[in-house]
Amino acid sequence: MASSNAPEIVMTGPLMAYAADQLKERFVVHELWKAADRDALLREIADRVRGVAAGGGHNRVDAALFDALPKLEIVSSFGVGYDHVDAAEAGRRGLIVTNTPDVLTDEVADLAIGLLLATVRQLPQVDRYLREGKWLKGAYPLTTSLRKRSVGIVGLGRIGKAVAHRLEAFGLPVAYHGRSRQADVAYRYYPSLIDMAADVDTLISVAPGGASTHHIINAEVLKALGPNGILVNVGRGTVVDEAALIKALQDKTILSAGLDVFEDEPRVPADLIAMDHVVLLPHVGSASVHTREQMGQLLVDNLVSWFEGKGPKTPVPETPVRDR
Known part of the structure; x- marks a missing residue:
């Protein structure tokens, strides 16, 4: 498990264990979808969370979540498609959004x-x-x-x-x-x-x-x-x-x-x-163990690289790479 002074992030939905376990080793992870009271959890952690790991699907990452997390810096999204993330709004706020291209x-x-x-x-x-x-x-x-x-x-x-x-x-x-x-x-x-x-x-x-x-x-x-x-x-x-x-x-x-x-x-x-x-078919285009592990690794690597001060690995076009 990560030390108590590790960067804190929110995981909006379930991720495969391959990625989730790595995140928990490096970050203090708040599993938003498990919260009995989502809004209460967000209020509690609002001033500490700097990153989001987004699992795609129906877990929207939009202005409402950005408002709830004023210290947010980066959203690392699982999948090459990122229409579940309001990347344009993130860009307007100076936030980084990353996805997982190429590996799939x-x-x-x-x-x-x-x-x-x-x-x-x-x-x-x-x-x-x-x-x-x-x-x-x-x-x-x-x-x-x-x-x-x-x-x-x-x-x-x-x-x-x-x-x-x-x-x-x-x-x-x-x-x-x-x-x-x-x-x-x-x-x-x-x-x-x-x-x-x-x-x-x-x-x-x-x-x-x-x-x-x-x-x-x-x-x-x-x-x-x-x-x-x-x-x-x-x-x-x-x-x-x-x-x-x-x-x-x-x-x-x-x-x-x-x-x-x-x-x-x-x-x-x-x-x-x-x-x-x-x-x-039930949306299985990238659904092999090999490829999903590669996608999960890139999600993790984007967050690790950002918090190590090296910048994002695969930022989407809508979001700027700003000096830190």
Whole structure:
């Protein structure tokens, strides 16, 4: 356990033991989600807490928490996505927010390709077909194929580039849509998502959440994707208008979807669950022991580096790295 004069931090929600144990060795940790009276705990520790370890999910780190912790300096968040943290507000207050990029890039990219294959070739459905004894009565119907498909990636960041690199190995043409053209990228760039959807038959979304991407994959985009279209989403569920997607699947406006993320996790719409021609995963893109331990380590390392006076390792763009 940490000494009594170690820096004090708040843990907003459960973290894997690999990270939580290290935090408790180096810091005085207050486990906010365990408090019988959350506000009372915050009042008690307000003048001592200088850091937050944020586990993601539904534990919001926003202005209300910043107000409650006036000595706060840094929020170290678990995950490459950090839409559960109001980073813009943190930046306005001179606070640092860090995330855990890079260490999960390959794992999520692998999962994206696996989910694409599972959706195109209906692998979960084929597995169920065999287990239910239906093969004894006849072969499984023919599926669609990756052959002759073209892919548009929504959000060509670290993970998007890793997905594109893997798609090249399958011989698939790749295009991308994002806020701006990337000078060092050879793939075709589309400033309009609708135009890209009209020119490809497969969309893979790796876009982060937030106001700027909310429901950018909407009914118009899905209509442009067309009846042979497949949507794969491993970014954030809020990027897709879920109601529009359900209608597009029901009406056969598009062919299928493979989803690892949803708008209101862990609640998945019953209409999606009822569909047998989609593949649904419970947000497991980075969920391997190896990768989650690497993510947890980076969360810890950001806090340790900050309090050792070395600055944050992976600050997000919205927050400044200020002199100490």
